[in-house]
Amino acid sequence: xxxxxxxxxxxxxxxxxxxxxxxxxxxxxxxxxxxxxxxxxxxxxxxxxxxxxxxxxxxxxxxxxxxxxxxxxxxxxxxxxxxxxxxxxxxxxxxxxxxxxxxxxxxxxxxxxxxxxxxxxxxxxxxxxxx
Numbered sequence: 847x848x849x850x851x852x853x854x855x856x857x858x859x860x861x862x863x864x865x866x867x868x869x870x871x872x873x874x875x876x877x878x879x880x881x882x883x884x885x886x887x888x889x890x891x892x893x894x895x896x897x898x899x900x901x902x903x904x905x906x907x908x909x910x911x912x913x914x915x916x917x918x919x920x921x922x923x924x925x926x927x928x929x930x931x932x933x934x935x936x937x938x939x940x941x942x943x944x945x946x947x948x949x950x951x952x953x954x955x956x957x958x959x960x961x962x963x964x965x966x967x968x969x970x971x972x973x974x975x976x977x
Contacts, residue, residue: 852898857908864905865898875899 852865867875875895 852902855905857905859908859912863901864908865901866905867898867902872899872902 852867852871854863855866856862857864875898
């Protein structure tokens with residue numbers, strides 16, 4: 847029987863060592879289990895195969911958990927950037943509204959001043975000599 851193809855690695859998710867089954871070796875582990883399923887009690891190779899497979903499964907679960915955390919962090923970053931863009935747009939809208947109000951106020955002041963000048967010149971017009 848060929849030796850089991852696995853290695854041990856420290857998991858960054860749970861900080862425990864997991865056996866990582868190298869690609870293609872899962873079939874060999876299942877073959878060992880099927881071949882020796884009647885002798886499960888004392889056979890060290892079968893016990894090792896079961897432990898390696900269980901550890902490999904846990905490693906895959908940890909990898910999924912890490913990927914989920916990374917994905918969530920990426921989504922959180924995108925949400926933060928979207929919120930910043932919305933806040934920037936609202937600030938710019940507020941600036942535009944403020945400038946528009948200021949422009950309207952200045953326009954009204956000029957209109958009132960123009961009317962005041964016209965009213966002030968009405969008496970002068972009466973005395974103007976026609977040419």
